[in-house]
Amino acid sequence: MLSLSVNSPIPNTLVPLKLNPSRPQTRLFSSVSLRKLQVKASSAEVAFKEEEKYSDEGVSPTRGLSEELPPGLSRKAMPKHVAVIMDGNARWARKRGLPSSEGHQAGVQSLRELIELCCKWGIKVLTVFAFSYDNWVRPKVEVDFLMSLEGIRISVIGDSSKLPTNLQKLIRDAEEATRENSNFQLIVAVSYSGKYDIIQACKGIAQKVKEGVVELDDIDETLVEQELETNCTDHPYPDLLIRTSGELRVSNFLLWQLAYTEFFFVQPLWPDFGKDEFVDALTAFQKRQRRYGGRDS
Amino acid sequence: MSSGSTLGVGSALHSFLVFQMEKSNCSRARQILDSLVSFLRKFIFRILSMGPLPNHIAFIMDGNRRYAKKLNLIDGAGHKVGFLAVTSMLKFCYELGVRNVTIYAFSIDNFKRSPEEVQSLMELMQEKIEGLIKDESIVNCYGVRVYFVGNLKLLSEPVRLAAERAMLATAKNSKAVLSICVAYTSTNEIVNAVEESVEEKWNQITVLEASGAGYGLIKLGGIEHHESEPLIKLVDIEKHMYMAVAPDPDIIIRTSGEARLSNFLLWQSAFCYLYSPSVLWPEIGLRHFLWAILNFQRHHSYLNKKGEQLQHLLQDGF
Numbered sequence: 001m002l003s004l005s006v007n008s009p010i011p012n013t014l015v016p017l018k019l020n021p022s023r024p025q026t027r028l029f030s031s032v033s034l035r036k037l038q039v040k041a042s043s044a045e046v047a048f049k050e051e052e053k054y055s056d057e058g059v060s061p062t063r064g065l066s067e068e069l070p071p072g073l074s075r076k077a078m079p080k081h082v083a084v085i086m087d088g089n090a091r092w093a094r095k096r097g098l099p100s101s102e103g104h105q106a107g108v109q110s111l112r113e114l115i116e117l118c119c120k121w122g123i124k125v126l127t128v129f130a131f132s133y134d135n136w137v138r139p140k141v142e143v144d145f146l147m148s149l150e151g152i153r154i155s156v157i158g159d160s161s162k163l164p165t166n167l168q169k170l171i172r173d174a175e176e177a178t179r180e181n182s183n184f185q186l187i188v189a190v191s192y193s194g195k196y197d198i199i200q201a202c203k204g205i206a207q208k209v210k211e212g213v214v215e216l217d218d219i220d221e222t223l224v225e226q227e228l229e230t231n232c233t234d235h236p237y238p239d240l241l242i243r244t245s246g247e248l249r250v251s252n253f254l255l256w257q258l259a260y261t262e263f264f265f266v267q268p269l270w271p272d273f274g275k276d277e278f279v280d281a282l283t284a285f286q287k288r289q290r291r292y293g294g295r296d297s
Numbered sequence: 298m299s300s301g302s303t304l305g306v307g308s309a310l311h312s313f314l315v316f317q318m319e320k321s322n323c324s325r326a327r328q329i330l331d332s333l334v335s336f337l338r339k340f341i342f343r344i345l346s347m348g349p350l351p352n353h354i355a356f357i358m359d360g361n362r363r364y365a366k367k368l369n370l371i372d373g374a375g376h377k378v379g380f381l382a383v384t385s386m387l388k389f390c391y392e393l394g395v396r397n398v399t400i401y402a403f404s405i406d407n408f409k410r411s412p413e414e415v416q417s418l419m420e421l422m423q424e425k426i427e428g429l430i431k432d433e434s435i436v437n438c439y440g441v442r443v444y445f446v447g448n449l450k451l452l453s454e455p456v457r458l459a460a461e462r463a464m465l466a467t468a469k470n471s472k473a474v475l476s477i478c479v480a481y482t483s484t485n486e487i488v489n490a491v492e493e494s495v496e497e498k499w500n501q502i503t504v505l506e507a508s509g510a511g512y513g514l515i516k517l518g519g520i521e522h523h524e525s526e527p528l529i530k531l532v533d534i535e536k537h538m539y540m541a542v543a544p545d546p547d548i549i550i551r552t553s554g555e556a557r558l559s560n561f562l563l564w565q566s567a568f569c570y571l572y573s574p575s576v577l578w579p580e581i582g583l584r585h586f587l588w589a590i591l592n593f594q595r596h597h598s599y600l601n602k603k604g605e606q607l608q609h610l611l612q613d614g615f
Contacts, residue, residue, distance in 0.1 A: 194567060195531065195564065195567060198487060198491075198534070198564065199529065199530070199531055199534060201491075202491045202494060202495070202529050202534060203528050203529050205491060205495060206494075206495045206498060206499075206528050206529055207528070209495050209499065210499075216492060216495060216496055216499070219488060219491060219492045219495065220488060221484050221485070221488055224484075224487065224488055224491060247596070248570055248571045248572065248592075248596070249566075249568060249569060249570055249571055250566060250567060250568075250569075250571070251567070251568060252567040252568060255563045255564055255566075255567060256483075256484060256487065256563055256564075258558060258563060259482075259483065259484055259558065259559070259560040259563055260557060260558075260559060260560065261557060261558075262556060262557050263556040263557055263558075263571065263573075264556065265556070265571075288555070290557075292406055292409075292559075293404045293405075293406020293407050293409060293559060293560070294406065294407075294409040294410055295362075295409075295410050295411070295414070
């Protein structure tokens with residue numbers, strides 16, 4: 001299922017990476033070589049070429065921060081935190097008679113585009129929900145791509161204990177290395193259960209009560225919020241949730257955090273979700289009136 | 298009596314009788330029409346019930362005020378008309394055989410509104426709650442047990458008392474359940490469940506210690522050979538939820554086109570089908586109800602598959 005073709009173990013300390021456009025890109029993934037990583041993955045040839053293309057263009061994907069927004073969108077009314085349920089990879093592949101790994105690969109491409117758009121348009125946090133481990137077909141390559149984006153902070157929520165140990169380490173190291181970055185945060189939900197998040201918050205609170213740090217009377221919404229796995233970000237509540245492939249449900253993704261989130265359900269399958277669809281979602285979001293139970297007037 | 302006046306009385310009586318008959322013919326026609334509509338509806342429901350039916354439908358009744366504005370009604374009238382929509386939706390649900398219905402009547406967030414609106418909503422609620430207890434009310438017709446779900450301590454005294462009376466009065470009904478969420482938010486419900494779960498565990502340990510059986514069990518983590526046992530489980534939290542009186546909803550319908558939950562049933566809606574028609578709540582009708590059921594039936598097999606997969610995931614974790 002997972003084909004992780006990493007030659008040597010990743011060194012303990014990863015240095016945050018800055019793409020230098022003037023640097024001659026003679027080696028594939030030469031930017032990554034700064035961290036002395038040896039990657040032997042013939043199946044990832046295609047992806048490497050893609051990376052080369054980015055490097056050759058000499059432009060960091062996150063550089064154009066003041067890029068003009070499409071007509072009709074206002075920067076002020078941009079959601080701070082967008083959550084996405086990336087549904088439909090397998091269906092997309094089936095429709096084309098391709099193996100499901102192709103579907104997941106196409107899905108990864110969609111995600112990359114979305115990350116870049118979010119960075120450019122001032123969205124601070126993006127949380128993505130991957131339904132199954134299958135989405136991590138070539139995790140090393142994806143993590144490297146993410147690390148190449150300037151100022152991005154990577155966080156992972158959910159139960160990563162069932163992933164292969166080297167992948168777990170990869171994730172931990174990436175989180176550690178990018179912890180101080182503040183331009184943009186990507187939260188990846190791996191085997192995440194909204195219900196379990198609340199239960200583990202409850203266990204954490206119970207522990208604190210036992211230790212005397214917290215009184216029973218002190219248990220309130222703020223305390224629960226601080227114990228949830230989304231405490232890795234300053235904006236734990238998504239403003240907008242997008243789910244692709246036409247399913248009209250949340251499927252045990254973030255539950256507590258979606259209290260006042262605007263839902264946007266779209267028909268296209270995840271690999272077909274691109275800039276146009278995202279603009280539609282943002283336009284619809286900006287038109288909505290969010291009253292939080294009160295009244296406008 | 299002279300023959301003239303008898304004739305006069307007679308013709309007056311005759312006109313009166315003719316008038317009454319015409320009136321009753323009108324209402325008769327009305328009655329026949331109503332029966333026909335009702336028959337057709339029940340026929341459609343019978344066909345629908347050949348497919349999977351939802352066990353629990355929840356409603357977020359949005360759009361009363363917008364409706365009032367649209368029709369230039371006075372403030373507060375929208376909510377009154379909205380109540381009529383509630384009774385017809387309840388009728389459809391119980392006729393179809395949906396055993397559990399939940400409505401989001403008043404959120405804790407709604408206390409933020411102007412005092413006048415809050416007051417008029419409280420008065421309306423009290424009036425309607427008292428109406429529920431009457432013999433001819435819809436809940437008694439369909440044998441519905443009523444629960445008021447939420448932080449009832451936040452309600453004014455008369456409303457809270459009326460709610461408690463209604464819960465008592467309908468306690469013997471057992472055909473169906475109506476959960477009315479007042480002074481409710483899901484986050485408040487979850488915090489309350491967390492608090493009660495923690496308190497329960499704390500008390501258990503304290504009791505063990507007091508009886509001496511807990512000697513050496515100072516750690517809340519438990520007995521040594523139970524060290525690996527999680528402190529608090531899914532079932533502990535679920536049983537302390539206000540909504541433990543009903544299973545999780547199968548469909549949540551929010552009217553007026555808004556696609557958000559507004560802090561309603563966040564925990565319980567994990568796998569639920571979300572339907573947000575653009576119609577305003579007072580205008581909701583049979584066709585929207587049918588559409589929701591049909592779509593539920595269409596997605597049902599998908600849900601079963603996914604639900605099973607995720608259930609296993611949950612069970613492993615807990």
